[in-house]
Amino acid sequence: MIDLEEVTKVYRTGSLSVAALRGITLRVDEGEYVAVMGPSGSGKSTLMHIVGCLDVPTSGRYRLAGADVGGMAVRQLAEVRSRQIGFVFQQFNLLPTMTALRNVELPLVYAGVDRADRRRRALRALGRVGLGDRVQHRPGELSGGQQQRVAIARALVTDPALILADEPTGALDSQSSAEVIALLNELHQAGRTLVLITHDPDVAGVAQRSVRLRDGLLVAEEALV
Amino acid sequence: MSWFETLRTGLESVRTHRLRSSLTVLGIMIGIAAVILTVGLGQGAQNQVSSEITALGTNLLTISPGSSTSSAGIRQGLGSATTLSQADAAALASKVVAPDIKAVAPVISSGASLTDTANSNTWTTTVNGSTPAWATVRGRSVTQGRFIDRQDVTDHTAVAVLGSDTAAELFGPLDPVGQTVQVNGVPLSVIGVLNTVGSSSSSSSTGSDQDDQVVVPITTATERLFGTSSLSSILVQATSSGTLSAAYQEADTELLAMHQITSPTQADFTITSESSLVSTATSVDRTLTVLLGGIAGISLLVGGIGVMNIMLVSVTERIREIGLRKALGATPSLIRRQFLVEASVLGLAGGALGAVLAVVGSVVLPHATGYPVSLSGVAAGGALAIALTIGLVFGVYPASRAAHLPPIDALRSE
Numbered sequence A: 001m002i003d004l005e006e007v008t009k010v011y012r013t014g015s016l017s018v019a020a021l022r023g024i025t026l027r028v029d030e031g032e033y034v035a036v037m038g039p040s041g042s043g044k045s046t047l048m049h050i051v052g053c054l055d056v057p058t059s060g061r062y063r064l065a066g067a068d069v070g071g072m073a074v075r076q077l078a079e080v081r082s083r084q085i086g087f088v089f090q091q092f093n094l095l096p097t098m099t100a101l102r103n104v105e106l107p108l109v110y111a112g113v114d115r116a117d118r119r120r121r122a123l124r125a126l127g128r129v130g131l132g133d134r135v136q137h138r139p140g141e142l143s144g145g146q147q148q149r150v151a152i153a154r155a156l157v158t159d160p161a162l163i164l165a166d167e168p169t170g171a172l173d174s175q176s177s178a179e180v181i182a183l184l185n186e187l188h189q190a191g192r193t194l195v196l197i198t199h200d201p202d203v204a205g206v207a208q209r210s211v212r213l214r215d216g217l218l219v220a221e222e223a224l225v
Numbered sequence B: 001m002s003w004f005e006t007l008r009t010g011l012e013s014v015r016t017h018r019l020r021s022s023l024t025v026l027g028i029m030i031g032i033a034a035v036i037l038t039v040g041l042g043q044g045a046q047n048q049v050s051s052e053i054t055a056l057g058t059n060l061l062t063i064s065p066g067s068s069t070s071s072a073g074i075r076q077g078l079g080s081a082t083t084l085s086q087a088d089a090a091a092l093a094s095k096v097v098a099p100d101i102k103a104v105a106p107v108i109s110s111g112a113s114l115t116d117t118a119n120s121n122t123w124t125t126t127v128n129g130s131t132p133a134w135a136t137v138r139g140r141s142v143t144q145g146r147f148i149d150r151q152d153v154t155d156h157t158a159v160a161v162l163g164s165d166t167a168a169e170l171f172g173p174l175d176p177v178g179q180t181v182q183v184n185g186v187p188l189s190v191i192g193v194l195n196t197v198g199s200s201s202s203s204s205s206t207g208s209d210q211d212d213q214v215v216v217p218i219t220t221a222t223e224r225l226f227g228t229s230s231l232s233s234i235l236v237q238a239t240s241s242g243t244l245s246a247a248y249q250e251a252d253t254e255l256l257a258m259h260q261i262t263s264p265t266q267a268d269f270t271i272t273s274e275s276s277l278v279s280t281a282t283s284v285d286r287t288l289t290v291l292l293g294g295i296a297g298i299s300l301l302v303g304g305i306g307v308m309n310i311m312l313v314s315v316t317e318r319i320r321e322i323g324l325r326k327a328l329g330a331t332p333s334l335i336r337r338q339f340l341v342e343a344s345v346l347g348l349a350g351g352a353l354g355a356v357l358a359v360v361g362s363v364v365l366p367h368a369t370g371y372p373v374s375l376s377g378v379a380a381g382g383a384l385a386i387a388l389t390i391g392l393v394f395g396v397y398p399a400s401r402a403a404h405l406p407p408i409d410a411l412r413s414e
């Protein structure tokens, strides 16, 4: 599913340049559940943004589901994000002015799904994360755990093959964390490829495999199951 | 994604950001209304002057005596010569000589003091000696009594027709018809009152008040009142506006012949058309309109900068939103379209409300200030175009730039 080869990422701010990734080679197979760990600043988020086609590598090659992402035009990248990838962010990133339902519908809008279908699928996704009774609430009217569940519903509503989660439990208490982790686990059981970034070894424990980053390099890989 | 869907997304965004949307709309609305109203005020003033000039008579040429040279060799001002006679007027009235002239009215005017013999009220105004054609040429009628007729002219009858203001000054609420006024000591009986043209302010633009004057038979004027037979002017009405210049030519040629003048530069008379008066007056007012329009344009610009500011701030605020939408699969062109829709909706709403406000203003302002407002579609269209442009340029341009950032840069911006 994911095939990274010697991927580097250098951020330039003025004369200063920071090498966030310094040559990552990583394969994730279809249906795998991989946890990415590592200290703060080691490049985990940077890696996930590249895997999710939200950012482009400075050098190296990235193939997603067999297609070379490096050669893709802006439109094609948008298409890939829309059809193949679902994101769950640490800060939820819901639109505060829209209801939970509209937030979940949004990826379907860009995927060109018609209104009735969109509504039906969004309601089903919200039901699946246990928020069937909160669909008309705005993010401000929901708890952190509920907001993250809305975000998960949004990530799975387009039925993507790959779900990327960047510290999805980072802003949540242990109870909500457990719910979120259980949900992600379910998605994996349903056959999706999952990449999860976390600091928490317990959270990483549910994955099949974990990789460790330090200073932009892959330092350890271990199979957990 | 279809345009319909984009429209829905744009509208949703406008609805969910109520305060920002209403501020933007308010800014555009006031700017637009200001432009439409100021241009309307200028246009209104222009129309008023035109209509006052038309009230002097349509398709009208005025022939005035030229300048004269006294025995001491001093040239005197225009109109001082005594070169126009009733014979000239009679010649111009001939259908053979001047086929394009419909009516001719010789006029002898002079200021005179009028006294109401019953109450000894006095009033000073212009007395015009003329013929029945005067009413035709000036486009006037009588509201009470009758106008002077051919018989009056033949018989040198001692009668007078009063302007409505003149009648009111002399007789107040009494019926003026049948009363007697003394002009230069000669008692004249009032036979009629002219219709009101209601050009109280016309004195400023056209030089005389059409509701304050007296008309008497020309023979009465020459023989009983003023003791002179040279004319102050000859009013000539062309058969239509299209034949005005032909009528001008005919009058010119005929008078030169009558006065035995070979070179037109030596003419002892001048012919002016009311349309030249109209064009002078309207060009003055057009300058005014342009000036007012300029001021309005500046106010629109200032309003536009306000709108621009709101738009810029709102787009900056929403760069995260743009990043998120892109992360969820939106292409840059969809983002651009969404902001295009938003900016157009705000611009059009502001423009439409501004136009409504201007229409309301155009009804209220004349009542409050007495100045007429005439709404112009061109000004409204122009203002709307400017408002839309402002909205589009300052709403869409930054959004479109944000749409081309890598999504993560947009998402991370604070």
Ligand SMILES: Nc1ncnc2c1ncn2[C@@H]1O[C@H](COP(=O)(O)OP(=O)(O)OP(=O)(O)O)[C@@H](O)[C@H]1O
Pocket: A011, A012, A013, A018, A019, A020, A038, A039, A040, A041, A042, A043, A044, A045, A046, A047
């Ligand atoms: N936009 C950017 N511009 C410049 N440097 C950046 C940018 N984003 C990240 N970096 C740098 O790249 C390095 C890796 O950052 P990254 O966000 O990937 O870390 P992380 O592993 O996700 O950390 P954390 O666990 O705190 O989220 C850090 O040194 C960071 O300062």
Ligand SMILES: [Mg+2]
Pocket: A044, A045, A046, A166
């Ligand atoms: Mg991170």
